[in-house]
Amino acid sequence: MGMTDVLIVGAGPTGLVLACDLARRGATVRIVDRSPAPPRTSRAKGPNSRSLEILDDLGVVEEVLAAGSAPLPMLKYRDRLPVAEADPWADSTPSPGVPYDRGWLIAQWRLEGILRDRLAGYGVHVEPGREVVGLTQARHDDGGGNEDIKDVGGSEGSKGYEGFEGNGGHVDVAYAEGPAGRARYVIGCDGAHSSVRKLLGIGFEGTTDDDQVMVCGDVDLAEGALDRTRWHQWFDEDGAVMLCPIPGTRTGWWFQAGPERDGRGQPLAPTADGFRRLLARHTALPGPALTRAELLSTYRVNVRMADRFRAGRVLLAGDAAHVHAIAGGLGMNTGIQDAFNLGWKLGLVLTGHADAQLLDTYEEERLPVAARTLDLTSERLRATLEAIRRPGGGLDAAITPDTTGLDVGYRWSSLAAGDREPEADKSGPRAGDRAPDVPCADVVTGARTRLHRVFAGPRTTVLGFGPGSTAVLRGTADAYGDAGVRICRVYAAHEDRAGAEPGAVVDDAGHAVAAYGTEASGRTGTGTVVVVRPDHHVGLVAPADDARSVREYLRRLHGTGRSAERSPDMVDAVR
Incomplete structure (x- = not known):
């Protein structure tokens, strides 16, 4: 029985985004779907602003934009006659920190096709007609033995699954037809009627x-x-x-x-x-x-949500974990953002840089977001039903800044390092917030770029503002340059850039300094270091002379740097 790193069950947008993210990290991935062929359905009307940023990171946003259209003005009628027109985006324009100020209309089947093509570029193809009917999680302790997943206890996170974590653990997968499979992790992205969730015995209240x-x-x-x-x-x-x-x-x-x-x-x-x-x-x-x-x-x-998103080596994402009212168009988008949160964590665990407990932060971060989304969409539905009772009311009532996804953050997370209470004179993002995306220029080539393009790809990024950040950036490069961490010195327009390292950028218009609130660091002369997670969220903001905090944060995600050894899971994978 062949072993794969991750089996993804369900080949909708959630499963495809996760598969693309894992495949580019070098993980071995299988993605199966019970449908005999890709469904040609429109369903979700397209990605919101935050999902467009994720698709940009995956390298497919230009295709998505070309295949779709900007959201349209809404012409509203009563008794067959036009009575009002509304354009919820009429006053919105891209800003330095938000290049995608609105969502995009694209048929779901077309978006899925673009993602499948991207995935095929990594040598991974969706396996149609593969229905999962059994999951058995193997113990790794000396006692050996297996247990059917649905019979294993645990009320939250991986509680009750301790014997299934660690070296050598895996999940055996049975299909309705064809040979069984085996994977180190299984992710249920198989929709509201998820077979994976039912096999886990997880409630969907x-x-x-x-x-x-x-x-x-x-x-x-x-x-x-x-x-x-x-x-x-x-x-x-x-x-x-x-x-x-x-x-x-x-x-x-x-x-x-x-x-x-x-x-x-x-x-x-x-x-x-x-x-x-x-x-x-x-x-x-x-x-x-x-x-x-x-x-x-x-x-x-x-309006339903799973009791938990993780049971040992099996996790849930997208509609398999949560469903809610259609108002605001957040169904597909919440699933895409689930996948982007989970992908980098799975990648670090599989390479042995991070402990498997990092996967607990997926539920820690995304379950509250799902709960908030259920409340938000229910409120937007109520507002829409109220609006359409009056002539001129329409679906624009469902659209608010909350539905862009740009304000979703994880300040409560255990991965949000440092003081969670902002200083009185401190602006810019706090740990857990989305890292702003601002225009800048490559120091070496002068080419225009953006910070999210700097972040793109399967790496953690350490930004350094001010001359005092040079030492910690060099130390980070020495320790973690081969362990999935990139460094990026952000130069102010007035700074001397002689000897700048490749990958450095110049903040020629001052947008980065303004967005990241690093002006305050200038008074100390030390500069600021910002650690940005692979999913564009800030992990740590620290003075540049606090190398210890930076080192400790990176150690949690990437082990001890160059001295970190591959996990036995990965050793097994290459044997």
Whole structure:
């Protein structure tokens, strides 16, 4: 039975982002999906601002932008007549710290195709038609033996799984058809009805509101039937229809509507003829203008979250871990951001730089984010339902700065080092916050770049501001240059850059100093060091003369640097 480092179950955006991130770190990855072929469905309408940053890091954002479109103004109707138009992004522009100031419209099948192509570049291909039906976690202690995962206790994190961690542990995987497999870690990215979560015996508590129902599908309208530069929204007292053009198509539209109902008021299943009747009832378009309808589904508001995201060597991400109201478009995006949080941690554990307990910080950080997202989307749904009762109300009520994902941070995390209470005169990000992305220039070539482009790839980055940071940067490079850590000296425009190391940047417009709040460090003459995790979050902010704090933080993630040895897991992998 062949061993792989990580088996990912589910090949939607969450699983594909995680697979790409792990594959570029050199991990051996398998990704399986129960569907016999990639589903051609639009579903989620696209990545938000934070997810675009992640796709940029993975090297696919240009393809995503080219295949999609900017979010469209919303044209709202009442009794078939236009009554209002709203553009939630009309006053928004990219800023030095936020190059992606808005999300992007792209069909989910197209985004998945781009990610699959990226993954194929690493030699990894999705294995379709592979349904996981059994997970058995192997003990590694002297007593030996295996246990079926669903029977192993533990109420949070890896509690109850201590005997399954450490050297030589693995998970045996049974499929409905075909040979079994074995992996050091298994990640369930297999959606709200996750087989992995059920096999783990993890609860998925919450509510389903059968009264809040919507029918959805991908449709074609006769060419020229509607203006494709608008997202059209008809909200009447007795129902609603929403039509948004699918980018990259001439006649394709996302169709969402309140369902038809039978004589008892029960919602009817979606059909092409039903869609035509809804179109004729609420819009000025005749039913026959809808020429095709497929991928029909009924959406009910589910608000649920897994009791825990980790059970030993098996973890959950995306809809397998949490589902919530559609308002705000955070479903796919929260899953993508789960994957980006988990990928670097798995990578460090697999290489033996970090202890397996680092994986506990995945749940520590992402479970509160999921809980917050459930609350946020429920509130945005309430606001939207209130708005559409009035003529001119629409889906713009669901969009707030919170839905960009840019404000998500982990100040409470055990990985947020140092004093968590800011100094009175200290600006800039605190440990746990998203590290600002600002424009700068490469010192050696003069080429324009951005800090997130400096961060890109599977490494921790140590930024040094001020001449006093030179010593700690050199020490970091000597100790960790081969262990997944890069250094980057950030020069002010007035500083002498003679002898600058490759990879250094110049903050020629002062955006980095302003964004990172390092002006205050100038009064001490020491400078500032900022450790940025591989997922663009700040791990530590320290004075440049506090090399000990920098060293201790890096040791937690990357071991003792050049003296760190590969874990037995990785030794086994190359034998």
